[in-house]
Amino acid sequence: xxxxxxxxxxxxxxxxxxxxxxxxxxxxxxxxxxxxxxxxxxxxxxxxxxxxxxxxxxxxxxxxxxxxxxxxxxxxxxxxxxxxxxxxxxxxxxxxxxxxxxxxxxxxxxxxxxxxxxxxxxxxxxxxxxxxxxxxxxxxxxxxxxxxxxxxxxxxxxxxxxxxxxxxxxxxxxxxxxxxxxxxxxxxxxxxxxxxxxxxxxxxxxxxxxxxxx
Amino acid sequence: xxxxxxxxxxxxxxxxxxxxxxxxxxxxxxxxxxxxxxxxxxxxxxxxxxxxxxxxxxxxxxxxxxxxxxxxxxxxxxxxxxxxxxxxxxxxxxxxxxxxxxxxxxxxxxxxxxxxxxxxxxxxxxxxxxxxxxxxxxxxxxxxxxxxxxxxxxxxxxxxxxxxxxxxxxxxxxxxxxxxxxxxxxxxxxxxxxxxxxxxxxxxxxxxxxxxxx
Numbered sequence: 541x542x543x544x545x546x547x548x549x550x551x552x553x554x555x556x557x558x559x560x561x562x563x564x565x566x567x568x569x570x571x572x573x574x575x576x577x578x579x580x581x582x583x584x585x586x587x588x589x590x591x592x593x594x595x596x597x598x599x600x601x602x603x604x605x606x607x608x609x610x611x612x613x614x615x616x617x618x619x620x621x622x623x624x625x626x627x628x629x630x631x632x633x634x635x636x637x638x639x640x641x642x643x644x645x646x647x648x649x650x651x652x653x654x655x656x657x658x659x660x661x662x663x664x665x666x667x668x669x670x671x672x673x674x675x676x677x678x679x680x681x682x683x684x685x686x687x688x689x690x691x692x693x694x695x696x697x698x699x700x701x702x703x704x705x706x707x708x709x710x711x712x713x714x715x716x717x718x719x720x721x722x723x724x725x726x727x728x729x730x731x732x733x734x735x736x737x738x739x740x741x742x743x744x745x746x747x748x749x750x751x752x753x754x
Numbered sequence: 755x756x757x758x759x760x761x762x763x764x765x766x767x768x769x770x771x772x773x774x775x776x777x778x779x780x781x782x783x784x785x786x787x788x789x790x791x792x793x794x795x796x797x798x799x800x801x802x803x804x805x806x807x808x809x810x811x812x813x814x815x816x817x818x819x820x821x822x823x824x825x826x827x828x829x830x831x832x833x834x835x836x837x838x839x840x841x842x843x844x845x846x847x848x849x850x851x852x853x854x855x856x857x858x859x860x861x862x863x864x865x866x867x868x869x870x871x872x873x874x875x876x877x878x879x880x881x882x883x884x885x886x887x888x889x890x891x892x893x894x895x896x897x898x899x900x901x902x903x904x905x906x907x908x909x910x911x912x913x914x915x916x917x918x919x920x921x922x923x924x925x926x927x928x929x930x931x932x933x934x935x936x937x938x939x940x941x942x943x944x945x946x947x948x949x950x951x952x953x954x955x956x957x958x959x960x961x962x963x964x965x966x967x968x
Contacts, residue, residue, distance in 0.1 A: 546849065547822040549806050556800045561788050567776050573846055574775050575804070576811055576820050586770045587808050590789070590801035592763050597790055606790050608761040632787055635760065 604649030604666045606631050620644050623680040653691035681721040818863030818880045820845050834858050837894040843867055867905035895935040
């Protein structure tokens with residue numbers, strides 16, 4: 541705004557809010573004004589919640605999840621099956637699977653996907669941490685719950701190769717070594733999806749993976 | 755999320771973010787994760803900016819603007835014409851006019867519009883404050899920059915009536931009293947607007963208020 545009519549404090553608040561995903565300059569102003577108008581009900585609680593987040597929230601050293609505890613709540617949850625590990629790209633994917641209450645497994649967050657064009661190689665992802673976990677022998681199955689994108693699939697292939705190489709090495713040392721089962725999410729028609737609106741790739745996969753009525 | 759997988763701190767942050775205008779549950783989660791991932795660049799500065807806002811930002815007792823100073827930067831700006839007062843519904847309208855750098859006037863924020871259905875009467879708006887300002891005799895012109903809605907127009911009429919009653923009373927005491935000029939924003943076709951998409955009311959006003967080429 542011209543001439544700093546709203547004072548530098550509000551200007552700064554708007555500028556920072558505009559950097560949040562999904563907010564632009566106009567919506568940031570609207571949010572700032574809403575916050576200022578609802579000081580007691582919203583601005584103060586949100587300010588406190590953010591200060592707490594700054595202090596407490598950290599990345600879990602085991603799985604890469606974000607939490608106020610390290611290791612995180614999921615890693616220390618005794619009711620979860622530690623032999624089943626779900627590998628996801630991002631914390632948001634972990635949250636999505638948890639919301640769906642799909643299974644009671646442990647997680648491993650990669651922190652992205654392999655993307656040579658963006659200069660993201662295996663060392664930029666938490667793949668070393670994954671191999672360190674599988675090396676301990678406790679994990680029996682890994683589900684690669686990566687996105688159905690080219691990058692996601694490339695990452696899944698790379699991880700599969702690495703795990704198989706690790707298994708090969710382990711079986712040399714120990715002939716009784718049981719290789720880890722590796723699986724991937726099914727591709728197909730989403731629930732509620734209409735065939736007419738789906739792309740050819742999805743339809744092809746759905747047709748190939750068709751299931752017989754039992 | 756089920757079972758508080760992300761810990762109560764993140765849950766609380768998401769819950770509060772979801773109450774911001776324009777954000778829902780899903781975008782609040784996205785924003786929360788973005789904040790956590792960009793702790794140094796975004797979460798800490800925003801947390802600080804909000805704490806500063808909580809401490810410093812207040813409503814100007816003169817005009818109803820929000821600022822860190824009271825009276826606000828606009829009210830104390832010596833370069834502004836104190837004889838010209840722009841009456842707006844909300845601080846966001848003040849900001850919009852300032853962004854357009856329309857004129858160098860003082861403002862008065864009503865804090866809403868008359869709306870009997872919502873139980874908002876004259877006493878709920880900052881109309882008393884406006885009459886107190888006009889009573890001092892310094893203001894020569896008032897521009898009612900209210901929204902072109904039924905409520906906005908009703909409020910404009912009510913304020914006009916009040917100002918005229920005040921002028922009448924003042925002229926009884928002082929026969930030389932000059933009444934305050936009251937004007938309103940023009941209605942018409944917005945710049946860039948296409949006639950085909952405009953409503954009949956706007957077209958009617960634009961036609962009635964047509965201007966001759968000079």
